[in-house]
Amino acid sequence: MLINTEVTKNKNENNVSLLKRFTRKVQSAGTLSHLKKNRYDLRTESQYTKKKKRLTSIEKKEKVEELIKLGKIAPRGRGRGGRR
Numbered sequence: 001m002l003i004n005t006e007v008t009k010n011k012n013e014n015n016v017s018l019l020k021r022f023t024r025k026v027q028s029a030g031t032l033s034h035l036k037k038n039r040y041d042l043r044t045e046s047q048y049t050k051k052k053k054r055l056t057s058i059e060k061k062e063k064v065e066e067l068i069k070l071g072k073i074a075p076r077g078r079g080r081g082g083r084r
Helices: 015-029 031-037 047-070
Strands: none
Touching: 015 031
């Protein structure tokens, strides 16, 4: 929904007021806010990549649980404190 904004200079208008009028018009049209909002949007992930990420996270979780059972690393604390 991009809108082209065009401003023409009036007969007795100086450059500063023309620039101010242009910026007001751009802000009211919402062009910049729309561009900034969608600047870093990424496309949706495919089912394959979702599945792959989920499997790797499950593998990491299992590995950590195994290391905790063997006593090689300390279990993480619950709540806001984290490890201590």
